[in-house]
Amino acid sequence: MALILCITNLKVAAPEISGLWGIAPVPGRRKRDGSIDRSVAGGGNAILIFSQTKKLKEAWEFVKWWVSTDVQARFGRELEAVLGAGARYNTANIEAMSYLPWPSSDYKILSTQWRYLKEIPNVPGSYYVSRHLDNAFREVVMLGEIPREAIEKYTREINKEIDRKREEFGLELAKRMILGEVIK
Amino acid sequence: MFFTFVVIPVIVGIILSFTNYNIIQAPRFIGWNNYKRLFLEDDVFLIALQNTFKFALITGPLSYFACLFFAWLINELPPKIRSVLTLLYYAPALSSAIFFIWTYIFSGDVYGLLNGFLMNLGIIKEPIYWLQDSRINLYVLMVVQLWMSLGTSFLAFIAGFQTIDRSLYEAAAVDGIRNRWQELWYITLPSMKPQLIFGAIMQVTSSFAVADISAQLIGFPSPLYSAHTIVLHMWDYGSIRYEMGVCFCYCCNFVPNYCRH
Numbered sequence: 001m002a003l004i005l006c007i008t009n010l011k012v013a014a015p016e017i018s019g020l021w022g023i024a025p026v027p028g029r030r031k032r033d034g035s036i037d038r039s040v041a042g043g044g045n046a047i048l049i050f051s052q053t054k055k056l057k058e059a060w061e062f063v064k065w066w067v068s069t070d071v072q073a074r075f076g077r078e079l080e081a082v083l084g085a086g087a088r089y090n091t092a093n094i095e096a097m098s099y100l101p102w103p104s105s106d107y108k109i110l111s112t113q114w115r116y117l118k119e120i121p122n123v124p125g126s127y128y129v130s131r132h133l134d135n136a137f138r139e140v141v142m143l144g145e146i147p148r149e150a151i152e153k154y155t156r157e158i159n160k161e162i163d164r165k166r167e168e169f170g171l172e173l174a175k176r177m178i179l180g181e182v183i184k
Numbered sequence: 185m186f187f188t189f190v191v192i193p194v195i196v197g198i199i200l201s202f203t204n205y206n207i208i209q210a211p212r213f214i215g216w217n218n219y220k221r222l223f224l225e226d227d228v229f230l231i232a233l234q235n236t237f238k239f240a241l242i243t244g245p246l247s248y249f250a251c252l253f254f255a256w257l258i259n260e261l262p263p264k265i266r267s268v269l270t271l272l273y274y275a276p277a278l279s280s281a282i283f284f285i286w287t288y289i290f291s292g293d294v295y296g297l298l299n300g301f302l303m304n305l306g307i308i309k310e311p312i313y314w315l316q317d318s319r320i321n322l323y324v325l326m327v328v329q330l331w332m333s334l335g336t337s338f339l340a341f342i343a344g345f346q347t348i349d350r351s352l353y354e355a356a357a358v359d360g361i362r363n364r365w366q367e368l369w370y371i372t373l374p375s376m377k378p379q380l381i382f383g384a385i386m387q388v389t390s391s392f393a394v395a396d397i398s399a400q401l402i403g404f405p406s407p408l409y410s411a412h413t414i415v416l417h418m419w420d421y422g423s424i425r426y427e428m429g430v431c432f433c434y435c436c437n438f439v440p441n442y443c444r445h
Contacts, residue, residue, distance in 0.1 A: 127424055131405055138407040142317055161425075168204070168427075 007106070012086035023106055025113050042117040044092060072096035124165035128158045201432040211429065218430050229434070231409045232417040235322060236392060239413065243326050244388040247333035251383055254334060255341035256368070270342060277335030283397055286328050290314035290401075315402050318410035325411055328397055333390065337383030344379030348372060395419065 007023060028038035047067070049059045065071055073096040076089030080101065091097055094114065098107065120129055132154035139145040163173055201218055203211035222229055258269050276282065289297040292313040299311040314324050352371050353361075361367055373380065395415035398404070402411045405420060414434065422431035 125425075135408050138316070138318065142313070142407070143319075168206070 008086055008088045012084070023109050025109055026116070028116070038113065038116040039118050040113070040116060041120055043119055067093060069093055069095045069099075073099035076100045123162060124169055124171070125158075125162040128161040132158050197432040200429055203429045205428040205432075206426045207428060208426075214429070221430065222434060228409050228412060229417060232412045232414050235410075235412055236394070236414045238322065239326065239329065239391045239394050240388055243329045243333065243394075244391040247330050247391065248337070248384055248387040250330065251334055251338040251341055251387065252380075255338055255345060256372075258342060259345040270339075273334045273338060276332050277338075280332075280396075281400075283328055283332055284400060286331075287315070287401055290324055292316055316407055318406075318408040321402050321406065322411050325394070325398055325401065328401065329391065329394055332397065333387060335386070335390070337379075337386040340379045340382050340386075341376070344376035345372070348375045 010021070011018065026038045026040050028036045031037050047063050049056065049063065053059055072089075072091045072093040076091055076096065077100065079087050079089050085101075088100065088102075091100070094111070097111070102110065120126065136147075136150040136154040139150045140147050166173055200211055202213060202215060204214045204217075205211035254273055258266050258273070261269065291297070291299065292311060292315060294300060294303065294311050296311065296314070298314065299308070302308045303311070312320070315321050348371070352375065353367060356367065356371055361370065393415055394413050398406060398411040398413060398416060399419075404416060406412055406416075418431045418434045421427045421434065
């Protein structure tokens with residue numbers, strides 16, 4: 001979460017406003033059942049092991065060791081001990097996160113928000129999704145385009161690119177419906 | 185040297201433009217498909233082409249005359265001031281990435297330098313989104329490109345002014361030249377013809393190849409592709425979509441870019 005970086009930056013770099021600000025869950029839309037949908041887009045990193053490697057087992061052991069709660073928590077704490085609070089480790093291990101020295105109120109909010117983190121699915125050609133969502137947004141805000149039209153137009157563009165990439169990788173082309181009409 | 189670094193890459197590029205090549209796997213021959221796509225399907229290519237020609241036609245000549253004008257102006261000054269001013273004018277081209285300061289000048293909120301200035305004067309009521317508004321950002325880029333453009337050809341012009349034989353002016357004065365304009369027109373410009381031609385080529389090719397400025401100031405890809413240029417389009421295919429065949433195909437269709445690639 002880029003948010004965490006921002007929090008630590010503010011905390012460390014702007015001591016003059018400490019205590020004048022706090023964090024809160026991202027505002028969202030109330031759903032029909034009364035709960036609030038606070039979804040935000042986010043991403044994560046992955047670790048990969050190449051299949052050609054000669055030390056497959058060792059690599060797997062290493063990965064398991066590295067992502068384990070103990071090691072992640074220890075790494076985070078030691079990093080912070082050396083570099084100060086500005087280097088608070090942004091671990092992906094949710095359990096390890098609870099061992100890092102966050103104030104408990106902040107931690108509660110962060111772990112609430114964490115549940116609403118959604119990643120844009122990575123498919124061949126998915127770089128086109130964020131690009132054209134951006135374009136659709138800009139066309140609506142800047143040029144006054146009708147939202148539905150903009151989304152439809154760019155959905156077509158995105159689908160075209162995904163189709164091209166699926167073709168390139170020899171994957172099956174999906175049949176898609178846009179406003180009730182089957183494309184392809 | 186010439187063969188290894190120029191001829192072979194060009195030939196390989198032409199061959200690869202007929203293939204489907206993604207760097208990782210071996211290229212697969214697909215005939216004219218890339219070219220068909222380029223000319224018949226790709227709308228963004230048309231936008232990029234249009235923007236590139238706008239740059240070439242507007243900033244190319246403008247920057248050329250700016251170079252000439254400033255070089256001439258500086259040439260009239262005493263040597264010490266001349267070297268200081270040369271450095272000042274050449275500095276933007278020298279420190280190429282420094283155009284980043286324009287993000288502050290053209291920042292889209294009220295704290296942006298230009299927005300704040302215009303709002304203080306009461307010319308505009310709300311901040312203008314200089315770099316993100318797809319209707320104007322191309323022109324903002326042109327301003328920055330002009331600022332950057334006092335480069336090599338500017339120096340060439342200054343050198344050209346310096347090397348003109350002084351005795352020509354004396355001879356001309358004897359022959360009846362009456363004012364500075366005639367001096368400029370009949371002696372100065374003809375005697376620095378090589379520099380002028382060199383400058384013209386430099387300015388026009390460099391405005392054909394505008395890319396970095398757009399990517400750095402406006403973002404890549406720019407909103408609605410409003411500041412997309414040919415080089416950026418190739419960049420998109422080459423380094424984001426990994427379709428080298430298409431990328432080379434565009435390259436082949438855009439000869440001035442051989443200067444860069």
